[in-house]
Every structure is written in C-alpha cells, then in structure tokens.
Amino acid sequence: MPTPHYVILHHRTADGEHWDFMLETGAVLATWRLAAEPTGRAGLPISAARLGDHRRAYLDYEGPLTRDRGFVTRTDAGVFRLVEQHEDRWVIELSGGRLSGRLALVRLPDGDAWQLTLA
Numbered sequence: 001m002p003t004p005h006y007v008i009l010h011h012r013t014a015d016g017e018h019w020d021f022m023l024e025t026g027a028v029l030a031t032w033r034l035a036a037e038p039t040g041r042a043g044l045p046i047s048a049a050r051l052g053d054h055r056r057a058y059l060d061y062e063g064p065l066t067r068d069r070g071f072v073t074r075t076d077a078g079v080f081r082l083v084e085q086h087e088d089r090w091v092i093e094l095s096g097g098r099l100s101g102r103l104a105l106v107r108l109p110d111g112d113a114w115q116l117t118l119a
C-alpha cells in the first residue's frame with residue numbers, strides 16, 4: 001500500500017479564514033477545520049472541528065470553491081504515517097514541506113470539539 005498523503009489548505013471565505021487539515025484514508029480525505037495554521041511545534045495546541053470526508057482531488061487543488069464557498073491555497077503537503085487511530089484520538093507522524101514530527105488530533109471531553117496537539 002502506498003504511503004498516504006496529507007494536505008493543509010488555507011480556506012478564505014467571505015466570513016473569514018481557517019485551515020483544512022486533510023489526511024488520505026483510502027478513497028477519501030479525513031478532514032478537520034483548524035482555527036489557526038499549524039506552522040510547526042510552536043503555537044500548538046490548535047482548536048479543531050471534524051468535518052465530513054472530502055474527495056481526494058483536494059490533495060492537489062488550489063482555487064475557487066463551488067457555490068461561493070471561498071478560495072483555497074495549499075500551505076503544506078507531504079506524507080504521513082498513522083501511528084494510532086481511535087474514535088476520539090488520531091496520532092500521526094508527518095513528513096512534509098513545512099511540518100514534520102508526531103502530532104495528535106484529540107476529541108475534547110465536551111463533545112464535538114477537537115484539538116491538534118503534540119503527541
């Protein structure tokens with residue numbers, strides 16, 4: 001099986017901006033909306049929200065989104081290794097253009113909120 005890819009897209013909308021963190025999981029991209037851009041170990045943790053899976057086409061896409069949903073620009077991309085995966089915790093090891101190292105996406109106890117943290 002080939003090494004899975006990840007991408008981080010800067011998503012600008014009329015209402016503001018956020019970053020989409022996408023992990024290739026088979027035929028789809030598991031996706032989290034991040035409140036801030038992950039720029040390395042400094043600045044973590046970052047608030048996140050789990051979104052629905054996205055099409056793999058977003059691994060390589062930059063540009064306008066349909067139905068006036070904004071514009072996306074790729075800020076980082078690379079490969080990752082899934083170290084641990086549970087319903088409310090994903091530990092990943094990234095090797096990308098800007099990010100590298102072990103991070104975790106952890107669901108917070110109060111429900112749907114997640115956080116991107118150091119693992």
